[in-house]
Amino acid sequence: MAGTGARERAEGRGGAARVDTRDVVLAAVRLFTDDGFEATTMEGIAAATGVSRRSLFRRFGSKEDILFAEHDELFSTVVRYLEASPDDPLDSVCAAARLVLQGYLRDPEITVPRYRLVRAHPRLRDREVAMTARYQAAFTRYLAADRGEGHSLVAGVVAASLIAAHNHVLRSWLRAPDQDPGRVWERFDTATDLVRRTAATVLEGEGRGRTPAGEEPAEPEPPAGESVLVAVYPSDTGRDELLRRITAAVRGPRATS
Amino acid sequence: MAGTGARERAEGRGGAARVDTRDVVLAAVRLFTDDGFEATTMEGIAAATGVSRRSLFRRFGSKEDILFAEHDELFSTVVRYLEASPDDPLDSVCAAARLVLQGYLRDPEITVPRYRLVRAHPRLRDREVAMTARYQAAFTRYLAADRGEGHSLVAGVVAASLIAAHNHVLRSWLRAPDQDPGRVWERFDTATDLVRRTAATVLEGEGRGRTPAGEEPAEPEPPAGESVLVAVYPSDTGRDELLRRITAAVRGPRATS
DNA sequence: CCATACACCGGCACGCGGTGCCACAAGCCG
DNA sequence: CGGCTTGTGGCACCGCGTGCCGGTGTATGG
Structure with a gap:
């Protein structure tokens, strides 16, 4: 629980300090798992959180979107990371996939019950696969943009492979979230290695990956069990606000495996 | 339009010869494209088809399901084909993918306008990718069932590749449905060949080929003007030390935007 | 100090998707 | 004929999602 409890005071009228999005999501997840x-x-969610029904729709869009709010945020984070990534494209998308997995591992409090809900309700399942499709599309676009336009087939296949490998590892963790995270990252590495091998096969005969001019080729892949922190913020975020949010994130209960 | 008009007589009460499903779908597609x-x-659909609102929900489940009714039928057809297929598993799934593409090419009267609708409405898009996910899951299960249980990763990756390749060709047709179908099948063959090559690579190299990742943690530098901060630190870095370093980095001269 | 502008929130009403319930018409059987 | 099953239409109802409005806090300018 990150900073709950002190919020309940925000009843009454106008002023009403804005209830934190994460608190709303946690409350909603609890209601979903308890009552279905x-x-x-x-x-009901409005009553439980102190946010009005109207405002819930305004902030989240729909009932399903409450469940996937954090996931949407993660997605845009990953996309921005990808846009700013200077490495070899294949390394970049693998790192992006790592980011996604990390996003899941970081707060099991949301992702694990969501997984259970998704498994139970086909509609939510569709929503979930829609998310992975968005990742896949982003990866495909990124891979295709680098090479010539004619290689969108290859890009699509590689992206699909990577997504499938990622999801394979992710599900193995979601089914047993208490297992050793080191094992999860180990599996992730073998999975991405598999994808890399297939990609190498597929790319044979293509021009070799570009080398960013100058700069030491930054090591893109932290070793398994490494701690990675990625923060992506709007460009207009003030330094203080940035530091405050990073501090809150680091101080938070969840250490990234 | 195919076989409408003679239906209008089915008003009044019970008797009412059952309106053909396909006619309902075609009428609905027309309404969707005309009015949005x-x-x-x-x-409105009830009025246009002569089927009551209640019966529409009973037969199709939801408004979206009307659009995808034919697709659902195609899916179950493909699954049954797969279950009865004695060939080599890889050949079988490729043939199944061919079946799907054929299902699209067979009646453009539904699939083409549906594609346009799907492109326009994110919600329908989600529904569409949910369908492809169902195919992918079915392919994965079929491929994994053949080999040992431990190969579900490989099966998943191969299935994802095949689906991606199929969708690539399918979309190229959907964007220009009037082109020569021979070209489409030609592209399909090259795409499946690509998948076959990657699958061969993946299936042959079951020996572990893991390369130990580098050890040196690094701080990749985001391009100037971008709002991304990536920090990689050893796992045992203390929170306070981490924060101090981040603070220094952000406060420093090369602050991120 | 007040006026204006802006952004966000809560309450209300409403359309529509989706469902449970019931009545009714056919076909099939003894 | 009377029961059973199956599919249908009508009706009432719930709940999601949205447009609209009034109210409140904060920032900006005279």
Whole structure:
């Protein structure tokens, strides 16, 4: 629980300090798992969080979107990371996939119950696969942009392989979230190695990967069990706000395996 | 339009010869493209087809499901084909993918406008990718069932590759449905060949080929003007030390935007 | 100090998707 | 004929999602 409890005071009228998004999500997840997703109404979530029904829709869009709010944030983070990544494209997308897995491992409090909900309700399942499709599309675009335009097939296949490998590892963790994270990263490395091998096969005969001019080729892949922190913020974020959020994130209960 | 018009007589009560599913779908597609998906109400479809609103929900489940009714049928067909297929598993799934593409090419009257609708509405897009995910899951299960249980990763990657290749060719047709079908099949063959090559690579090299990743943690430098901060630190770095270093980095001269 | 502008919130009403329930019409059987 | 099953239409109802409005806190300018 990150900073709950002190919020309940925000009742009454206008002023009403904005309830933290994460608290809303956690409360909603709790209601979903306790009462069932269908049975939980937006009015119920509103009552439980102190945010009005109308504002819930304004901030999250829909009931499902509450469940995937954190995931959406992660997605945009990954996309921005990808856009700013100077490494070899294949390394970049692998690192991006690592980022996604890390996003899941970071707060099991949301991702694990969400996984259970997703498994139970086909509609939520569709929403989940839609998310992975968005990742896949982003990876494909990124890989295809680097090479010539004619290689979108190859890019699509490589991206699909990587997503499949990632999801394979991810699910293995979601089914047993208490296992040693080191094992998870180990599996992730073998999975990405597999993808790399297939990609190498597929790319044979293509021009070799570009080398960014100058600069030492930064090591893109932290060794397994490494601690990675990636922060992506809007360009207009003030330094203080940035530091405050990073501090809060680091001080948070979850250490990245 | 195919076989409408003679239906209008089915008013009044019970008897009402059952309106053909395909006619309902075609009418709905027409309404969707003419008036927009959101603007088209189930009551409108009911009025246009002579089927009551209640029966529409009973037969199709939801408004979206009307659009994908034919696709669902195709899916179950493919699954049954797969279950009865005695060939080499890789050949079987490739043939199954061919079946799907054929299902699209067979009636452009539904698939083409549906593609346009899917492109326009994110919600329908999600539904579409959910369908491809179902195919992918079916292919994965089929491929994994053949080999030992430990190869579900490989199966998943191969299935994902095949689906990606199929979708690549499919979209190229959907964007220009009037082109020569021979070209489409030609592209399909080259795409499946690509998948076959990668699959061969992946299936042959079951020996571990893991390369030990480098050890040196690094701080990749985001391009100037970008709002990305990536920091990689040893796992045992203390929170305070981490924060101090991040603070120094952000406060420093090369602050991120 | 007040006026204006802006952004966010909560309440209300409403359309529509989706479901449970019931009545009714056919086909099939003894 | 009377029961059973199956599919249908009508009706009422719930809940999601949205447009609209009034109110409140904060920032900006005279």
